[in-house]
Amino acid sequence: MIPKCDYHIHTDLIGCADKTMRIPAILHKCGLLGMESIGITDHLNTLEQLPIHRRIKERLDQEETALEVYFGVELNFTDLDQGFPYSQKIRDEMGFQFAIGGIHSAYGFAPDKGKCLAIQHRHHMKVMEDPLCNVLVHPYWFADREFVQMDWFTDLSVIPPAWVRELGAASAETGTAIEINGCSFFHNPIYSRRWKESYIEYLKGLAQAGAIFSLGSDAHNINQLSAIQTVRAVADELNLLPERIWRP
Numbered sequence: 001m002i003p004k005c006d007y008h009i010h011t012d013l014i015g016c017a018d019k020t021m022r023i024p025a026i027l028h029k030c031g032l033l034g035m036e037s038i039g040i041t042d043h044l045n046t047l048e049q050l051p052i053h054r055r056i057k058e059r060l061d062q063e064e065t066a067l068e069v070y071f072g073v074e075l076n077f078t079d080l081d082q083g084f085p086y087s088q089k090i091r092d093e094m095g096f097q098f099a100i101g102g103i104h105s106a107y108g109f110a111p112d113k114g115k116c117l118a119i120q121h122r123h124h125m126k127v128m129e130d131p132l133c134n135v136l137v138h139p140y141w142f143a144d145r146e147f148v149q150m151d152w153f154t155d156l157s158v159i160p161p162a163w164v165r166e167l168g169a170a171s172a173e174t175g176t177a178i179e180i181n182g183c184s185f186f187h188n189p190i191y192s193r194r195w196k197e198s199y200i201e202y203l204k205g206l207a208q209a210g211a212i213f214s215l216g217s218d219a220h221n222i223n224q225l226s227a228i229q230t231v232r233a234v235a236d237e238l239n240l241l242p243e244r245i246w247r248p
Helices: 022-031 047-062 087-093 113-131 159-174 182-186 195-209 220-239
Strands: 004-010 035-042 070-077 098-102 176-183 213-216
Touching: 004 022, 004 098, 004 220, 022 035, 022 220, 035 047, 047 070, 047 087, 070 176, 098 113, 098 195, 113 159, 159 176, 159 195, 176 182, 176 220, 182 195, 182 220, 195 213, 195 220
Parallel strands: 004 035, 004 213, 035 070, 070 098, 176 213
Antiparallel strands: none
């Protein structure tokens, strides 16, 4: 049985999600979708955003819901080959219950297949090695403005198989989950059907290498929360046992 959970949800408070993503509306919609456990994971790209996260936690604490709700955070690298703006002190002082994170940029190398892929893999492995980050988010996702420059990226078969095995094995060894993401991939119109099918094959390769997985809609609009059903269907297709699906 695939758990009814979604551990990648944004709110309207940081600014990346729209006004439909108010916390009461999120809780109501997730209940309608049959979710039992969710995580709120707004971005922490700079330390200046910490006061907003305090407000998010305050609002979560005010809500009454039958859902199991976790206060999480999504981390992004401060720059190429740099770290996350995050520490054990920040985690403990803010009360973050888990952290998801990963690379969100091609750093100007979108047209260069070799350099772009190497940068991505290097940062994926950095997440695996970070004891404060629980989940690697959307590996090989790129913003539209970058993806349109990648005529070489027709599907995920361009990823060297050795890198897939290395990442999957690192997940098994460290306990850091790899996200199955709904909105960034399956419900993203910029990615072709071929690309999305190759994403499932990529996930299968990770699973064969022993990876554990996290389930996330990555919703930025209230209607996007339903993408978690696609994610759960893919997890079922992968024949994942409960112990292979990460929980906070």
